[in-house]
Amino acid sequence: MxxxxxxxxxxxxxxxxxxxxxxxxxxxxxxxxxxxxxxxxxxxxxxxxxxxxxxxxxxxxxxxxxxxxxxxxxxxxxxxxxxxxxxxxxxxxxxxxxxxxxxxxxxxxxxxxxxxxxTKCKSRQIRLKNKAPYELPLVFLAIFIELNTPFLEEQLEKIHALDYPKEMMHLFIHNNMKYHSGHVKNFTEKYGAEYLSVKHITPEDGTAEWRARDLSLDQCMAKNCDIYFSVDSIAAITNKQTLRLLIEQNRTVVGPMLARNGKAWSNFWGALTKDGFYARSSDYLDIVNNDKRGLWNVPYIANCYMVNATLLKKYDRTVLNFNKANLDPDMAFCSTLRELDVYMYVSNRGDFGHLINYDTYDITRAEPDMYQIFDNELEWEERYIHKDYRSNLLPDHVPRQPCPDVFWFPIASEKFAKALINMMESYGRWSSGKNEDDRIEGGYEAVPTRDIHMTQVGFDPHWIQFLKQFVRPLVLKGFQGYSNHTPHSIMNFAVRYRPDEQPFLKPHHDTSTYTINIALNQVGVDYEGGGCRFIRYNCSVVDTKPGWILIHPGKLTHYHEGLYVTKGTRYIMVSFVDP
Known part of the structure; x- marks a missing residue:
């Protein structure tokens, strides 16, 4: 110079x-x-x-x-x-x-x-508003499932829900996980006909990730696409306008900022080490936490991004590819872009979604998504909490009381109920229903049931979190004065009633300050009879609904019994809170 x-x-x-x-x-x-x-x-x-x-x-x-x-x-x-x-x-x-x-x-x-x-984010922008579908850029949507991913069904639904005409989109899916084969098959059968074309690479094909990503670029060119849009299975896109906004930004490579909820883990790097690996820039946390919003030139982006096809037309796969020695495919691609002096941008001008946390996802469990209440709270609530749960918490909401001081709320979804039953039946080691029980302190149960404890299926900490996060607010609606209450429960178990096993439960008091009882299946469909009778009040609740919770006092006032199940199998989930 x-x-x-x-x-x-x-x-x-x-x-x-x-x-x-x-x-x-x-x-x-x-x-x-x-x-x-x-x-x-x-x-x-x-x-x-x-x-x-x-x-x-x-x-x-x-x-x-x-x-x-x-x-x-x-x-x-x-x-x-x-x-x-x-x-x-x-x-x-x-x-x-x-x-x-x-x-x-x-x-x-x-x-x-x-x-x-x-100040410059709006420069070079284009507008797609009011354009007819045939006037919009032709998009090649490439979905990559390279990891066993919690709540994949919901992520695929979110991708399909993007506000962009499917008649202007080609669909490419590389699924490398056998566990997800059914999910992908269901998705393509349900929506595949809406897209211009569908290319599905299955785990049985044995195609390496880098090769599948290279192939997707070639397929984009073969389809004469204008936009290449890559989405990994761990990208939860909640903003339906994401694709349009990225196209309108009019940059060669641009993606939405996505981070794990409450974490610093995101889909971009703010800086590099000398050998080309992750380093944290001084503004990284400001961007991840949205304290600074804008369009940021970054050295690495992954999981969800858009590439203008003019770049793909300029370089073939001998130059622009996902294969480089000792580098993962995403790092190889970004390294090549840096070498070609192609800017990569990440945008947090708006809220686009977040990343799914897959660290603890264990597909050896019968219902692995049920165990994600800590790591993927938003998705867990979306799938497993009743759609009317939040209405319970409105200031003017009056709780239902089918019997005195017995409160009845919708809390869990049908998927929750079915998943919990499957967890128990897959485990299969139901107790004998006898008084002797080596699972509890002292080894004696005064009022035994045929049950499985949450500790037996490794679900107890998750269930305690469920009590704290979702049951506690309902308790406060019914029992005034419990405002400082944090649930404590050592007895959390699923119960099975059958005419040929244990059809009823004798009158008893629960060893709790209050008890919760969640119905898991449908009376009149899955079983006949059943229910709970509160003897002091001569009041019974028999028309229970799957996913609805009964909350009632335990030790003193609400002496109760489990009514006879005359046909089928009845499942309930019970916790004795504050024994």
Whole structure:
């Protein structure tokens, strides 16, 4: 980098002949070392980086900082060299330091500030609103299932729900997980006919991830697509406008910012180490937490992104691909894009969705998604909590009381009830229904049932969380004065009633402050008879509904019995809270 008056610059450039293939850096060095020539044109080196700042090798000396605008406008960002104390006016990044230059470019010159946010996000945007379907870009949608993924059925439904005409979309699915074969088959049978074409690669095909991703790029070109849209199974896209918004942003490569709920794990990197792996930029958490919103030039993006097909037309698979030694496919692709000087952007201008946490997903369990209440709370609630649950919590909601101080609420979905039954029956070790029970302290149960404890299926901590998160608010609706109550329960179990096993339960008090009882299947369909009779009040609840919870006092007032099941099998879930 150099600057100066034209006459002196011309003297510098014409000092001696130089071949096009020669080393221009050596040329300028020799000119500077010629003391007479240096003095003649008054040539100086910017030792302190007062004007020029070469980033390579001194990345750690450079800080991004802001200053208030003296005229009262928004703050302005600058780069400061800590070693020299200077504020260079020109930044230069070459080779491996280009990603640092791109990072600074997110803020300077005047690219982002607190008042206005992203000042250039709207530049180059296009509008899709009011366009007829045939006028929209042709999209190649590529879905990749490379991991066993919690709640995959819901993620596929969300992808299909994107607000974009399916007659302008080709569908490509690579499923590498046998566990999900049925989910994908159901999805393609249900929706496949809506798309222009469907390509489905199954686990039995044995296609490696990188090869499938390369193939998807070639397929996009073969279909003459305008947009390549890649979505991994762990990307939960909750904003139906996501695809349109990404296309309208009109960048070569752009994706929505997605992070695990409440975590710093996201689908982009803000910086790189010297060897090209993850490093955290100073603004990473601000972006992930949406404290700063905008369109960010980043060195790595994965899981969900859009590529303008002009890039695919420019480079074939010998150049642009997902295969590079010692790198995962996503890292290989981004590494190639960086080498080609293709900018990758991540947008958090709006809320697009989040990432699914797959770390604890154990498909050896009968119902692995049921165990995801901690790691994927939003999806867990969407699938397993009753659609009317939230209405229970409205200030003017009056709880149902089929019997005195027996409160009845919708709490769990039909899928929850069926999953819990399947968990128990898959485990299969129902108790004998006798008083002797080595599962409990003392080894004696006064009022035994045919049951399976949550501890036996590894579900007890998850069930306690369910009590805290979903049952506790209902208890507060019914029993005033329990405002500081946090549920404590050591007896959580599913009960099975059958005419040929245990058809009823004798009158008893529960060893609890209050008891919860959730019906898991349908009276009149799955079984006949059954229900609960509160003897003191001569009041029975027999028309129980799957997923509905009965909450009643335990130790003192509500002496009760389980009524005869005359046909079929009745399942309930019970907890003795605060024994």
């Amino acid at each position: 150099y600057m100066g008056y034209i006459p002196e610059v011309l003297k510098l450039l014409e000092r001696e002949p130089i071949e096009d293939t020669a080393d221009d850096q050596l040329y300028f060095t020799m000119a500077y070392l010629d003391e007479d020539f240096r003095n003649e044109i008054e040539m100086k080196l910017d030792h302190k980086s007062e004007i020029f700042q070469n980033i390579y090798g001194v990345e750690m000396d450079l800080d991004l900082y802001s200053e208030e605008d003296k005229a009262g406008g928004p703050e302005r960002y600058y780069v400061k060299n800590r070693s020299t104390g200077t504020k260079p006016a020109v930044l230069h990044g070459n080779g491996p330091s280009k990603h640092v230059l791109n990072y600074f470019g997110n803020y300077i010159p005047n690219m982002w500030n607190i008042d206005e946010g992203c």
